Amino acid sequence: MNTLRLDLENYRDLLAEYIRTKDERALYQAEQFSKQSMQQNISPEEIINVHLRSLQELYPELPDYILDSFDFLMETMMSYGLAYQEFQALREKQLELKSEISVAANMQKTLLSTTKPEIEGLDIGALSVPAKQMNGDYHHFVIDDEGSLGVAVADVIGKGVPAALCMSMIKYAMDSFPELRMDPKYILGSLNRVVERNVDSNMFITMMYGMYNTEDNTFSYASAGHEPGFYYHKERDEFEEISAPGLVLGVSPDSMYEQYQKQVDEGDMIVLLTDGVTECRKGDDFIEQEEILEVIREYKDLPSQEIVENVYKYFERLQDFQLRDDFTLIVLKRDV
Amino acid sequence: MSDQSCVYIKKEWDIVAARQMGRDIATKVGFGTVDQARIATAISELARNIYLYAGSGKICFEAIETVQKKGINIKAIDEGPGISDLAQVMEDGFSTSGGLGAGLPGVKRLMDEFDIVSKSGEGTTIESTKWLR
Structure with missing residues (x-):
């Protein structure tokens, strides 16, 4: 025509x-x-x-x-x-805004990037996928001056750009800590003060901070209102919740955090996550904790990185490939 | 340059009088029906703004002619509360338009030139011109 x-x-x-x-x-x-x-x-x-x-x-x-x-x-x-x-x-x-946000998202990726360290005797897997363009979850690995691994998993209550901006601040606060070994409870305590002073009072951050001591294979952790993680005992073939009491960051200037410690045996596994994992939904129903554990159990013998990727794929499919919340999953497995 | 003619806006029906006067002048200048309709719509918006937000004011028209071109100049003058955030009222999708594309951004689209001066507490003057093509 x-x-x-x-x-x-x-x-x-x-x-x-x-x-x-x-x-x-x-x-x-x-x-x-x-x-x-x-x-x-x-x-x-x-x-x-x-x-x-x-x-x-x-x-x-x-x-x-x-x-x-x-x-x-x-x-x-x-x-x-x-x-x-x-x-x-x-x-x-709108198109303009979209492209600006995607530039910002890329910038955020660079800003918040963390390298997964290689540690002898510990197999690490980590995956963080934003639901929208900007990620409101954050995870961070750091090796201290004595060779222990520090791992942080955090979630801003809220999504999108404000959440992402907030996370950038956390990242810089953590970067400014000395390289001396610091106990998880102190790290959370000082982050809490940073957040309390600098962030709008209606924005909260939950965080789980853990430290894996490679010398004696212990894992110490503290939590600021964060989603409980899981500990897998290989010998008993059992999962156990990892949680610690503590207020979310930014609520009160003098929050204190309690610290707990676990002895990690060969083949044991530490699973840290955000509520994007536990609040996955099947249709209108939340999934049960049992289902998450079953899925992790199914892949537990794979290398850690493959575990997190397979678990992610499972839940992505379950939600018709449309994440409702940012999804972050970290697995630390002591090599056999 | 010809003389200015003004219509005072105090009640809703004055908007009609302003449209009528604007259309008459536009016709004399030589605008076709489409442009007449656009000019009349722009006048409605300006006059309605005065009626709704300033209470009273006036709309003045002037047929203008330069060496190269002819056109119509419309001034909307009020002594109302003024507009504190001009950038906001000129933003699409904001203000009175309610997604109808009207409001001041609509006037700007309908006309060729658009200028607005406003002082808080002293009033607003909007000047807009459409050229005959």
Whole structure:
């Protein structure tokens, strides 16, 4: 089909053809005409004008009241044209915002990036996937001056850009800690003060901080209102919740945190996560803790990185590939 | 340059009088029906703004003619509360438009030139021109 010209002559000919034949083909062409007009930002009042002038050319004897009625129609269509133009402008703005957010998301990725360390005797797997473009979850690995591994998993209550901005602050606060070994409870205590002083009072951060001592294979941890993790005892083939009492970061300036310690035996596994994992949903129902553990159990003999990836794939599929919340999962497994 | 003619806006029906005067001048300048309808819609928006937010004010029209072009200049003047955040009222999707594309951004689209000066507590003057093509 030849390309349509958006001019009076073309419209008039199409109209004449339609009036003569009542042919669907002419109507189809009118539809094309309408689409192209929109692409070229031609407003409804202009189309009405083209229609009126075509009529005048085709039927020079047209009575005045018919002609006048088009002025009336034109006036009634004005708002539609304006609304359409506004819609177009807003759409452009939206695309702009989208691309800005994706730049910000990339920046955030760089800012918050953490390298998964290689530690002899400990197999580490970590995965963090944002539900939207910006990630409100955060995890961080650090090796202290005595060679122990510090691991943080955090979740901002809230999603999107504000949550992401908030996380950047946490990251810098943690970077500013000395490299001396610090107990998890003290790390949470000082992060709490940073958050309390710098973040809006309606934004909270939960965090689990753990330290794996590679010399005596102990895992010490403290929690600031964070989702409990799991500890897998290989010998008993049992999971146990890892949790510790403590207020979320940013609520009160003098929150104290309690620290607990576990002896990690060969083949034992520590699982840290965010509520994006535990609050996965099947349809409208939350999944049961049992289901998470079953899935982890199914893959427990794989290397840690493969465990987290397989668990993620399972829940991604369960949720029809649309994450509702940011998903972060970390597995530390003491090598056999 | 011809003389200015003004319509005072105090009640809703004054909007009609303003449209009428604007349309008459636009017709004299030589605008076609489509542009007449656009100018009238712009006048409605300006006059409605005065009626709704300032209480009273006036709309003045002037047929303008330079060496190269002819057009119509519309001024909306009120001594109302003024607009404190101009950037916000000029933003699409904000204000009175309610997604109808109207409001001041609509006026700007309907016309060729648009300028607004407003002082809190002293009032607002909007000046807008459409050129004959």
